[in-house]
Amino acid sequence: MIHVIAFYLFAVMTVASGAITILSRNPVHSVLWLILAFFNAAGLMVLVGAEFIAMLLVIVYVGAVAVLFLFVVMMLDIDFAELRAGFVRYFPFGALVAIVLLAEMVLGIGAYKAGAIVLGTPDGTAATPAGTSNIQAIGTLLYSRYLFLFEAAGVILLVAMIGAIVLTHRQRSDTRGQNISKQNQRRPQDATFNVKPEIGQGVQI
Amino acid sequence: MTSFFQSLGMTYEAAWLLATICGVLLIALPLMLSVAMIIYADRKIWAAMALRRGPNVVGPFGLLQSFADGLKVFLQETIIPSASNKGIFLIAPVVTFTVALMAWAVIPFNGGAVLANINVGLLYVLAISSLGVYGTIMAGWASNSKYPFFAAMRASAQMISYEVSIGFILICVVLWAGTFNLNDIVLAQKGHVFGIFNGFVFNPLLFPMWVMFLISGMAETGRAPFDLTEAESELVAGYQTEYSSMAFAAYWLGEYANVLLMCALNATLFWGGWLPPLDIPILYLVPGFIWFVLKVLFFFFVFSWVKATVPRYRYDQLMRLGWKVFLPVSLSFVVIVSGYLMATGHFA
Numbered sequence: 001m002i003h004v005i006a007f008y009l010f011a012v013m014t015v016a017s018g019a020i021t022i023l024s025r026n027p028v029h030s031v032l033w034l035i036l037a038f039f040n041a042a043g044l045m046v047l048v049g050a051e052f053i054a055m056l057l058v059i060v061y062v063g064a065v066a067v068l069f070l071f072v073v074m075m076l077d078i079d080f081a082e083l084r085a086g087f088v089r090y091f092p093f094g095a096l097v098a099i100v101l102l103a104e105m106v107l108g109i110g111a112y113k114a115g116a117i118v119l120g121t122p123d124g125t126a127a128t129p130a131g132t133s134n135i136q137a138i139g140t141l142l143y144s145r146y147l148f149l150f151e152a153a154g155v156i157l158l159v160a161m162i163g164a165i166v167l168t169h170r171q172r173s174d175t176r177g178q179n180i181s182k183q184n185q186r187r188p189q190d191a192t193f194n195v196k197p198e199i200g201q202g203v204q205i
Numbered sequence: 206m207t208s209f210f211q212s213l214g215m216t217y218e219a220a221w222l223l224a225t226i227c228g229v230l231l232i233a234l235p236l237m238l239s240v241a242m243i244i245y246a247d248r249k250i251w252a253a254m255a256l257r258r259g260p261n262v263v264g265p266f267g268l269l270q271s272f273a274d275g276l277k278v279f280l281q282e283t284i285i286p287s288a289s290n291k292g293i294f295l296i297a298p299v300v301t302f303t304v305a306l307m308a309w310a311v312i313p314f315n316g317g318a319v320l321a322n323i324n325v326g327l328l329y330v331l332a333i334s335s336l337g338v339y340g341t342i343m344a345g346w347a348s349n350s351k352y353p354f355f356a357a358m359r360a361s362a363q364m365i366s367y368e369v370s371i372g373f374i375l376i377c378v379v380l381w382a383g384t385f386n387l388n389d390i391v392l393a394q395k396g397h398v399f400g401i402f403n404g405f406v407f408n409p410l411l412f413p414m415w416v417m418f419l420i421s422g423m424a425e426t427g428r429a430p431f432d433l434t435e436a437e438s439e440l441v442a443g444y445q446t447e448y449s450s451m452a453f454a455a456y457w458l459g460e461y462a463n464v465l466l467m468c469a470l471n472a473t474l475f476w477g478g479w480l481p482p483l484d485i486p487i488l489y490l491v492p493g494f495i496w497f498v499l500k501v502l503f504f505f506f507v508f509s510w511v512k513a514t515v516p517r518y519r520y521d522q523l524m525r526l527g528w529k530v531f532l533p534v535s536l537s538f539v540v541i542v543s544g545y546l547m548a549t550g551h552f553a
Contacts, residue, residue, distance in 0.1 A: 001218045013308070028346060032293070042332075055328035064369070067342070067361060074346050074354075118538025135385060177248045178521055 003047065010043040027073045035066045052134035207225035228320045231307050241518065247461075247509050251372035252515035270392045283450040286348065293347035296456035298448065301340030308333040312469050314495040316480045326387040327375055330470065330541045331368075334425065337463065340456075341434070343443050348447040348488035354390040356443035359520065360427060360434040366527035367424040373535035374414045374421065377542045378405060379473050381551075391478035401484050403477035407551070411540055415475040417531055426460065426528065430514035433520055437517040464508055465501065 017036040024030050038061045047053035142150045197203050215223070236377075245260060245268065252259025260267035284488035285291055311326040313319040323329060345357020356549045379385055398407040405411040424431040435443035445456050472478055478500075479493030518526070 002221065028290075028293075030355055032343070050328075051323065051325045052328070055325045055332050058332035059328065063332065063338075064365070067338060070339075070342055071358075071361070076340070129398060135324065180522070180525060 007044070010040045010047065014040040015036075027069070027076065030069045031066060031073050034069070035062055038062050038066065048136060054140055086094055128162065206413050208355075225320075229310075232320060234308055235250040236306065236309060236462060236465070237458070240458050240465065241275065243272075243465060244461055250506065250509040251513045254510070264313045268481075269425075275401065278450060278454040281450040283452060284446050284447075286350065288349045289447065290347040293343050293449075295452065297340050297343035297347060298459070299303060300343065301337065302455040304333055304336045305339065305459040306508075308464075308466050308541065309469075311387055312466070312473060313391055313478055314497055317388060318479075318494070319388055321454065322386065322388055325385050325504040327379060327385045327390070327474075327547050330387075331372065331375065334466075340459070344444045344448070344456075348380075350447055352441045353446050356434045356440045356446075359440075360425045360444060363426055363427070363431065363433065363523060363527075366524060366532070367421045370527065370531035370535045371421045371425060371541050372417045373532070375474070377411060377414050377535075378541055380539075380546055381405060381408075381411065384459070387388040387473055388469060391473060391480060393481055394477045396484040397477075401549075403480040403482055404475060405477075409477065410538070410545060414535070414538055415471070417535060418475065419471060419504075420526075421449065422471065423508065423533060424464045424523065426467050428464060428508055430515040430518050431523055432517060433523060434452075436517060465505065468501045468504035468508065471499075471504045472497060476500050486519070 014037050017033045017040065020032040021030050021037060024033060038057060040055040042057040042062075045051070045057060195203050213220075225429040247266075248270070249259040260270035260295045263273045268330070285294060309321045310331050311323060311329050313322075321329075341364075342357045345353045345355075345360070348354070378390065382390040382391060384393065393402050396403060397405060407417045423429075427434045437444070440446075445453055448456060476482070477496075479497040481488035481491065481496050483494075
């Protein structure tokens with residue numbers, strides 16, 4: 001009962017916030033609705049027992065990716081007239097993307113209707129080990145069977161990260177950086193000193 | 206608790222619902238009360254370090270000061286700037302406050318006394334704390350005012366930077382404990398060093414991790430010396446500049462609930478949570494809940510102490526500490542800790 005209520009709550013919220021994401025006029029609102037959609041998708045993941053994926057969804061997408069989205073969108077100077085002006089020009093491209101997505105969905109649902117895929121390993125053992133937690137099961141798979149793919153993905157991401165840094169980094173000569181070690185070495189007596197002048201004498205600096 | 210309600214003749218669903226609601230209230234209400242008292246304690250400690258008296262007028266020793274402040278704030282007019290984005294402006298403090306309460310669901314207060322004893326407890330804490338940044342960003346943007354916006358940018362950059370190193374620090378703890386479940390992490394610390402010290406902090410490899418976690422926690426919650434988001438000399442009152450009345454109070458309470466959460470995480474992950482500090486049978490006579498609260502209060506004292514004594518960081522220093530010091534050090538400790546654990550056959 002609770003299961004069903006929770007499922008319909010999360011599902012309806014996911015679909016609705018996904019729809020509002022594309023319908024809302026303000027890009028910042030769009031991103032916020034998108035975050036709600038991610039969050040509800042994570043709730044659905046919990047319901048099917050994939051709590052690890054759910055948490056990763058929230059940490060990675062909501063905690064990192066969407067924050068960057070929001071950053072960029074907030075910095076934008078939003079001009080609604082200009083946003084709508086490009087509509088006709090980009091319509092064919094948008095329609096193409098929509099058709100591809102629709103085809104994929106039809107294919108996916110058709111494949112699902114055709115019957116469940118029987119998961120299994122070549123040596124015939126069951127794919128889902130019973131009694132182990134999500135994290136253990138995924139970890140065992142990633143670090144044994146898919147070790148090469150996993151590490152290759154890691155290397156690709158590392159290269160992409162370094163590439164992005166190299167592409168955007170530029171040496172600027174007009175800024176004055178902070179020399180932290182010099183600042184840390186500075187002691188109070190370098191800048192101040194105590195004197196006890198006689199009355200009426202003044203101080204020689 | 207579910208089985209107790211079931212024994213009263215309820216169906217499983219009704220019993221579960223009632224038990225969960227009771228559990229939530231059992232955590233949230235004392236938490237709100239302790240947040241009020243902790244604000245008072247913070248002001249008292251701060252005053253004592255500055256050789257002042259602090260709040261001492263309302264109630265005995267000024268104990269009711271926070272409630273008086275709460276009442277005052279409650280009676281104030283809620284001002285919504287006309288140029289603000291009203292919906293988001295009003296949702297933002299609610300988000301902060303809710304998120305600050307949500308993470309408490311997985312904190313074990315005593316052996317097994319936890320609202321949601323889930324396998325991915327620590328990941329849940331990470332996920333929820335990464336949500337905290339939205340309350341700030343939304344407030345900064347929706348206020349449609351430059352100081353809140355600057356503060357929101359600062360706050361989000363700061364939180365994201367320190368979340369990275371917190372993640373690596375937590376990985377070290379998880380590697381050693383072998384689980385993400387907070388209750389099991391506490392149990393893994395039993396007699397961790399020489400079979401007598403309860404807590405990862407007594408481990409020489411994890412002690413530096415704890416120091417970094419404490420500092421990162423201060424940065425993550427925006428406490429002094431990392432309170433650049435509310436640097437009043439530069440940013441008025443930071444992202445809460447435009448807020449008044451209960452919306453402001455929601456931020457205030459949420460902030461302190463977050464600080465308490467950080468203290469609780471320090472206690473749970475490194476100082477043995479509800480276990481006594483030493484693995485001696487006589488210490489187990491004291492309920493675990495008492496040990497947990499004592500540890501949390503101790504860490505809160507440390508937080509206040511730091512706030513009272515350390516001057517505010519400059520923004521570039523903050524970023525340098527996060528990215529150039531904590532990130533490489535914590536990353537190398539992940540390698541060192543996992544290497545050590547592999548070499549000693551911990552995983553076998």
